[in-house]
Amino acid sequence: MLYGRFQHNIDAKGRLFVPAKLRDKLGSTFIAAAVMDHCVCLYSLEEWNKLQEGLAQMPMTKARKLQRYLSANAEDVQVDSQGRILLPKHLQQYAGLEKEALVIGAGNRAEIWNPTAYESDVASMTSEDVEAEFAELGF
16 A cells, blocks of 8 residues: 655656655556546556456446546656656646645555645545544444
8 A cells, every 4th residue: 555745846857756665666667647636646557457457347338438538648657766757748737737746645556746736635625524434434
């Protein structure tokens, strides 16, 4: 599982440092994709394959648009010698990333957020909402 919260800058070339704690679980090559919530999701190759297998189990009438969207908005990224990945421009634009980025662990994936968008998203959840969700899950 991936967890933690890390704030880093994106350099002029679009490179972003991915913390070693997350890289250890993602691998040296992984997938960066626009999937949901206007953040960039980072998947290990294993988790990406699980996502693809799940789509393959769906009826083609439902899966084809999702598959098309995912394929067009996903990139292989490799970690350089300094622990950075190069984020493609279209993924930076999708997530509203400019200079600062918040990298968080989110269970089976990591996510890269515009820090302001993340704070806004989290602020929409009250502590009571969080408690109710956990209670509903049986925790």
